[in-house]
Amino acid sequence: MAQIIVVTSGKGGVGKTTSSAAIATGLALKGHKTVVIDFDIGLRNLDLVMGCERRVVYDFVNVINGEANLNQALIKDKRCDKLFILPASQTRDKDALTKEGVGKVLADLSKDFEFIVCDSPAGIETGAMMALYFADTAIVTTNPEVSSVRDSDRILGMLQSRSRRAEDNLEPIKEYLLLTRYSPARVKTGEMLSVEDVQEILAIDLLGVIPESQAVLKASNSGVPVIIDQESDAGQAYTDTVSRLLGEDIPLRFTSEEKKGFLKRIFG
């Protein structure tokens, strides 16, 4: 049985797709057979971030509708043979996702994969609800600002009440906080909430803190998940995040302002 992980947030543009791509890649690099599914029907961009947009023939909706089978739609990652991508449809609307259809696809994937990572669309509409409904684990992606925290809180309520685990009275979804686009300097000036502030409000376990980083945009522009860029702070932070997801106890990094060394102070 695969572990189904939803990467969700409520608010848009906080880094769900970036995180889904990085975490799925990280899990696969550690040897776990992983598939990452784009639930953002009509606004697909996971395939861009994964650098496989030119290889999309069939998509998630085709599989749900029985127009293609899973093997035809799954795209094998070109960097890691344990990693597969199930892209979203660009042309359908989000109501193409039905509980039965999604449930069937996830059940089929469960037989083959260790991890199924679901990249949720923003909002609390059908697509987001379908992405979280079957989840065992939720990675609540949050930016350190009030409206993002508020939306994450809302999503946590949905995880508790509108998921399969809630409806069937099973053990609740394991909820993790992933703080992204974190900028210690802006926390210091009071422009952003601190890790502690966000944790105090959301009161769930912290899975990781990803710093605001140039490397993210660079990576997605070249279609390479940022976790591959191990020179970068964001790449390293995602690696730590994946390790924690697998149960390792690793201290936080990149949460305090980088102390400028002597040479850096002189040369900028």
Added chain:
Amino acid sequence: MQKPVLELKGSSFTLSVLHVNSTDLPLLLQELDKKLAQAPQFFIHAPLVLNFSAISGEAIDLAKLQQTMADRQLILVGVSGADAQQQQQAESLGIAHLKMGKQNPLPPPAPRVCKIVKQNIRSGQQIYAKGGDLVIFGAVSNGAEVIADGSIHIYGTLRGKAMAGASGDNNAVIIAKTLDAELVSIAGQYWLAENLQQHGAKSSGCIRLNGESLIVETLPD
């Protein structure tokens, strides 16, 4: 505005009811006089209702009965439990026919319930404790609402809305380990965040009604 000359309002009164178990007038009068002798003050000028349910279908001389009661300074205001003919007779004499209310007293009020919720209440969620108190082991987020007909106890931070005494109980209170609420209300009297902030930022608190207005007190540590 001028007060209307006539106003119609419902009220309920307690009336003494004489249960008439015989149509034999002389016998009835004899019994009546006996009762009057026992407690004359109780009966003089008292409005009385006659209950005919034991003599349903039998003929009784109501006019005569009314007259003899009037002689004894008793005021007959109505009959109840009368059959059709007895009702007609009462009507022609200008006596009201009264429907008997339910004899059994009101059922005792249901025991007050206490609803305990052991989780954080998230934005968009609403919890209502109907007919009782609400206890939350956790925080109430911004955008969440907790409501109770009784009191609300929050063992965590109240950031959202809390409404106690939702169906009018003035004695309800709201207690929170940390008060940082968007709104608190008791029996419809409410305070917004800005009113609460005057109390001092983010300490524990007990909110209750003092007459018409809310007061908040910090809890002892």
